[in-house]
Amino acid sequence: MHGEIITIGNELVNGRTLDLNAWYAAGRLAACGLTVTRITTVGDHPERAVSLLREALAHSRFVIVTGGLGSTEDDVTSEIVAEALGRPLCRDEEMFELIRGYVTRRGREMTPSLEKMAWVPEGSRMINPRGSACGFSMVENEVLLYFLPGVPDQMRYLMDRFVLPEILEREETLPVMRQRVLKLYGPSEPELAELLKGLSACEAEGAMLGFYPHFPENHITISVRGKDEPSVMGLLGRTEREIRRIMGSCVFASGNDSMEDVVGRGLKEKGLTLATAESCTGGRIGDRITDAAGSSSYFPGGVVAYSNEVKKAFLGVSEKTLQTHGAVSDATAREMARGVKERFGAGIGLSVTGIAGPGGGSRQKPVGTVHIGLASDDVTLSGKYRFWGGRGQVKAQTAMMALDWVRRMLYGYPFLPGV
Amino acid sequence: MHGEIITIGNELVNGRTLDLNAWYAAGRLAACGLTVTRITTVGDHPERAVSLLREALAHSRFVIVTGGLGSTEDDVTSEIVAEALGRPLCRDEEMFELIRGYVTRRGREMTPSLEKMAWVPEGSRMINPRGSACGFSMVENEVLLYFLPGVPDQMRYLMDRFVLPEILEREETLPVMRQRVLKLYGPSEPELAELLKGLSACEAEGAMLGFYPHFPENHITISVRGKDEPSVMGLLGRTEREIRRIMGSCVFASGNDSMEDVVGRGLKEKGLTLATAESCTGGRIGDRITDAAGSSSYFPGGVVAYSNEVKKAFLGVSEKTLQTHGAVSDATAREMARGVKERFGAGIGLSVTGIAGPGGGSRQKPVGTVHIGLASDDVTLSGKYRFWGGRGQVKAQTAMMALDWVRRMLYGYPFLPGV
Known part of the structure; x- marks a missing residue:
């Protein structure tokens, strides 16, 4: 069953936005055994989009269109569809009420431009909305047509929840389709190559595999x-x-679980609390821990110890350690972890100190050098890593590795090797 | 001058590879004032690619094709071009020698599949190679055609070094193109849509406007x-x-500046330091502040005070305030801001406390209720907001609003209205 993906937006054809929607849709469709013959991107240009849509209708069994469903003048998808299919625009009352409810809850006024979002081509069916942007679908000459918002979260949600199941349902053979996502952190390239070889038997049996890098994670x-x-x-x-x-232990989660969810569950199971002492991540570890709902039951908080003064005053790192070993060292990481554990009365203290760049690196401690510390009732551990990339990438890898240390300690796995 | 981009590869239509080449080419062309009308991706499927190329020739002044130039059986671009344009394949001797030299230097043998790369459509011109993959170009009916390798480094190099200069050289009218990005925080999308109508005069004069939501910011x-x-x-x-x-002051930055860059510059200009006391954001504000390189000169750090115990012990919030007003209150936000300012010896103390959800809400303090506090040498201020959405959205809006408070205080703008 062949289909097409069309993405609409000036921000895509002028390269201001990377088209993650087409990539996501293509990957999900392929993972379900469906073939995408073509992905086309055009700007907010009604004429081009109309002829594109007509062409897609002539060649495909399904067409997925993203973008152009918002409330601004640029958002012309509904008009394009109306024109291409000769279906007049009508106000969808259900959609209108949804938008009005959404707007009212935010204490805002309904405006003509918001109302415009509820005007859709005749015969459209609203698909489950999230936020103010709804998607709609229709069937034209037995072709399934889906129009999804360009906002990635909304698009992905509607794609997984409604579009894929419906397309698959239309197929008559092999009616059962099940998927599972496994999340990995840490494997090296040779390990991943090994993985692919080991899975050839499963693939021969009919398991379809998709690989998605989600920096710094890998999803299968x-x-x-x-x-x-x-x-x-x-x-x-x-x-x-x-x-x-x-x-092995590089698989850290499955399904919708994130690293912070897994860490949080482990802490709850063991009845432990966790406090953080962050230098180079500036608060990102605490931010991630508190992305998990209910994290207040095991996370009292932490100290963002960006300056040496704060490391000394709030974590009890000694002047001598800073002088002898420097702020970016195993010794400082250990004192930070131990200090935050004790001062916050937590079961586990977690610390990071490193050089995120672009400045601050030296020959001995280049940008990307990071030390992680972990203190429990029994032991205080530390390890050194060298991460690649710019400031943002170093921070992201540091936060991920630090959380992975907690997971590995909780479940008794060895830490990933450092330098 | 309008053109098209075509990318070829099964790995693109099945979502295994994100199409960074099309994105890069589109961005570079737009930055030079050239318009890309369409980006199309097809698999390694000669028939589809041939008809696509013929179509592009009929509508465009230039066409950039990437992918399919390697040495494997999947790499069919040369054959596609030969078929689409009715030009036989010939061996390009210069290209052949280059490949042979490259291969020989690496101590390898020339093979038929490597030689295949030197067989290009008649009338092609080799464009400067790098590594073993060459690109080629030709002119057909006054349309400039470029065929570039899919390897991103090679593609980018050839694009910048050869393709763009050649296309631009052919243009004679309107050679000057300038762009500017303005970043806004505060107005809703519909409010913006209404307000942008006020720009119709500039648009009539020829200014082209693009509108891009970057939650919770808006970019123009x-x-x-x-x-x-x-x-x-x-x-x-x-x-x-x-x-x-x-x-007005909703425009917080232009160009590549972020909110944290603007706040950091303001702090440096005024010679002030900033310390943070974060409850519901869990560290995200510190994370964002430290995304700006050089932030250590004005950010000593902060306290992630997720529990009430930490609010009391590390920020000096009084038991009485917590009992009387609750942790999510103006009074607590003020004591947190004042406490972190004093204990960190900072010029400004910034605090947030709120209910990120999904649990913890009540009728009086529903999910999304957030208090922001700001303490300087002169005053201690606080304000209450009600943000919408799930946990992640509440955290993102809270961090953004808190940073915006600092910006507005530094530059003397009024705060955005709360509830």
Whole structure:
């Protein structure tokens, strides 16, 4: 079953925005065994989009269009569809009420430009909205047409929740389709190559694999289609077990779980609390920990110790350690972790100190040098890593590795090797 | 001068690879004032690619094709071009020697599949190679055609070094193109849509406006093309002034500056330091402040005070305040800001306390209720907001609003209205 993806937006054809929507849709469709023959991007230019849509209708069984559904004058998708299919625009009352409710809850006024979003081509069906941007769908000459907002979160949600199941449902053979996402952190390239080899048997049986880098994580989707639930779930389970066998503790989560969710669950299970002492990450670790709902039960807080003065006054790092070893050292990381554990009365103290760049590097301690410290009732540990990339990438890798240390300590896995 | 970009590769239509080449080419062309009307991606499927190329020839002045130039069987671009343009393949001797030299220097043998790379459509011109993958170009019916390798480094190098200069050289009219980005925080999308109507005069003069939501910010690009620098800069300046006149202090930055860059510059100019006391954001404000390189000169650090115990012990919030007003209150926000300012010896103390959700809300203090506090040598201020959305959105809006408070205090602008 062949289909097309069309993305609309001036910001895409002028290169201001990277088209993550087309990439996401293409990957998800492929993971379900569906073939995308073409991805086309045009600006907010009605004539071009109209002829493109007509062409897609003539060649495809499904067409996914993203972008142009907002409330500004640039957002012309509804008009394009109306023109291309000869369907007049009508106000969808359900959509209108949804937008009005949404706007009212935010204490704002309904405006003509917001109302415009509820005007959709005749015969459209609203698909489950999230926020103020709704998507809609229709069937034209047996072609399934989906119009999704360009906001990536909304687009992904609607894609996974509504579009994929509906397209798959129309297929008559192999009606059962199950997917699983496994999240990995840490494997080296040779390890990933090894993984691919080890999975060839599962692929031969019909498991479809998708690989998605989500810096600094790697996600693998396993998709299996088949005639019945037991055979599908069997192959899905075998493939997952095979991945876990090869990758071991590098598989940190599955499904919608994030690293911070896994860490939070581990802390709750063990009845432990965690306090953070962050230097180069500036607060990102605490930010991530508190992305998990309910984190207040195991996270009292932490200290952002960007300056040496704060490291001394609030964490008890000694002047001598800073003088002898420097702020970016195992010794400082250990004193920070121990200090925050004790002062916050937490079960675990976690610390990071490093050089995020672009300045501050030296020959001995180049940009990307990071020390992680971890203190529990029993031990105080530290390790040194060298991360690559710019300031943002160093911060992201540092926060991820620090959380992974907590996970590995909680579950008894060895830490990833440093330098 | 309008053109198209075509990218070829199965890895692109199945979502395994993100199409950074099309994005890069589109951005570079736009920055030079050239318009890309369409970006199309197809798999390694000769028939589809041939018809696509023929179509592009009929509508464009230039076409940039990337991918499919390697040595594997999938790499079919040369054959596609030969077929689409009716030009037989011939061996380009210069290219052949280059590949042979490259291969020999690496101690490898020349193979038929490597030789295949030197077989290009008649009338092609090799463009400066790098590594073993060469690009080639040709002119067909006055349309400039460029075929570039899919390897991003090679593609970018050839694009900047050869393709762009050649395309620009052919242009004769409106050679000057300037762009400016303005970043806004505060107005909603519909408010912006209404306000942008006020810019119709500038648009009539030829200013091109683009509107890009970057939650929770909004970005506007102004693009002007013209015959000479003074007239282009004149219209660009008038349009920017008009936007600033309408939007006032909601315009917080231009160009590549972020909110944290603007805040950092303001602190440096005034010789002030900033310390943070974060509850519901969990460290995100510190994380953002330290995204700015050099932030250590004005940011000593802060306290992530997620629990009430930490608010008391590390910030000096009184038990009585917590009992009387609760942790999410103006009084607590003020004590947190004052406390962190004093204990960190900072010029400004910034605090946030709120309910990020999904739990913890009540009728009086629903999810999204946030208090911001700001303490300077002279005053201690606080304000209450109600943000919408899920946990992540509440945290993002809280961090942004808190940074905006610092900016507004530094520059003497009124704070955005709360509830």
